[in-house]
Amino acid sequence: MKKYALIILLALCLLLSACGGTAAQARTRTVFAMDTVMNLTIYGGKSAALDDAERELYRLDALLARGKEGSAVYALNRDGAVNDAEIASLARCAAEISAASDGAFDATVAPVLELWGFGSGASEHRVPTDAELSAARARVNYRALHVSPENDVTLDAPAEIDLGGIAKGYAGVCVKLALREQGVESAVIDLGGDVALLGSKPDGSPWRVAIKDPADGGACLGILATEGDVFVMTSGVYERFFEENGVRYHHIIDPRTGFPAESGVVSATVVCRDGAAADALATAACVLGAEGALALRERLSGEVPFNLILVTEEGNVLYTNDNFTPETGNGYVYERVS
Ligand code: AMP
Numbered sequence: 001m002k003k004y005a006l007i008i009l010l011a012l013c014l015l016l017s018a019c020g021g022t023a024a025q026a027r028t029r030t031v032f033a034m035d036t037v038m039n040l041t042i043y044g045g046k047s048a049a050l051d052d053a054e055r056e057l058y059r060l061d062a063l064l065a066r067g068k069e070g071s072a073v074y075a076l077n078r079d080g081a082v083n084d085a086e087i088a089s090l091a092r093c094a095a096e097i098s099a100a101s102d103g104a105f106d107a108t109v110a111p112v113l114e115l116w117g118f119g120s121g122a123s124e125h126r127v128p129t130d131a132e133l134s135a136a137r138a139r140v141n142y143r144a145l146h147v148s149p150e151n152d153v154t155l156d157a158p159a160e161i162d163l164g165g166i167a168k169g170y171a172g173v174c175v176k177l178a179l180r181e182q183g184v185e186s187a188v189i190d191l192g193g194d195v196a197l198l199g200s201k202p203d204g205s206p207w208r209v210a211i212k213d214p215a216d217g218g219a220c221l222g223i224l225a226t227e228g229d230v231f232v233m234t235s236g237v238y239e240r241f242f243e244e245n246g247v248r249y250h251h252i253i254d255p256r257t258g259f260p261a262e263s264g265v266v267s268a269t270v271v272c273r274d275g276a277a278a279d280a281l282a283t284a285a286c287v288l289g290a291e292g293a294l295a296l297r298e299r300l301s302g303e304v305p306f307n308l309i310l311v312t313e314e315g316n317v318l319y320t321n322d323n324f325t326p327e328t329g330n331g332y333v334y335e336r337v338s
């Protein structure tokens, strides 16, 4: 009888440990940083991991915000020089994507952003005059940003930088690191629609990321099934904008014209293993338009491979990823492109 009791007890222990192994507890945390509501979900791990991740986001906000006195970016704009390993690594990434995109992504577009009221200051949204625009455009030049191997970052006057187009991707990288250090192996880091995936899903199935319909925030354009450790970064002209005299002006600036980009692409999603590059590439894709974005993908295929989901203003969805399943019956015309 004793023997049977022991066997039952053993079986019970095995069952309990098996349950504990597969059903990793999900913990969530909402953080407001970088002007964005962010939602972090970890599977397994302690809530101390979320505390670390939250702290990391506040730290990055303080480091990268152009308008915050005391930030490294503020210091770089004021003094023309800063020694900081993280700013250096971001500047290197920005330089690479700027060169590859022929300046469609340009971290020195700050003076133009400021004119339109999309800068860091409290400036009002308004359409600038031609004279203002040409003066600001004369200060835009990504080649004015230099980085030494010793992490000295310098900026030739009168250039100014804004890392808003790359910061969230980098934040995703840092949060993943912070979580990993706390032993978390599986997490979804939603940085306000931009998603960083850590590890694989607890049950081993692919992650399923819903891609937002740019015309209807509540609707979904399709589902991206993906392995872990990728970033799914979206830039869209609908994210921030204002209207003047019935015309809509958005926050993604074409550095070549100084005006909000009119490339025909209203939303660009980049799927890539490099978070900062993914973020910069999504911004660049909105400036370049569909043809230019696909050509950029081709050019970078050796160094920074990435997939694209592009939505055009005519209602076409072009995607390069086999693991994207379009939503049906929403009026969009989908096309798998290479
Ligand atoms: P994202 O949401 O990642 O596309 O970033 C948009 C932000 O990037 C804007 O709010 C600006 O701060 C900045 N930005 C706008 N246009 C550009 C550009 N052409 N190159 C680099 N950064 C830009």
Ligand code: MG
Pocket: 164, 165, 166, 235, 278, 279, 280, 281, 282, 283
């Ligand atoms: Mg971006």
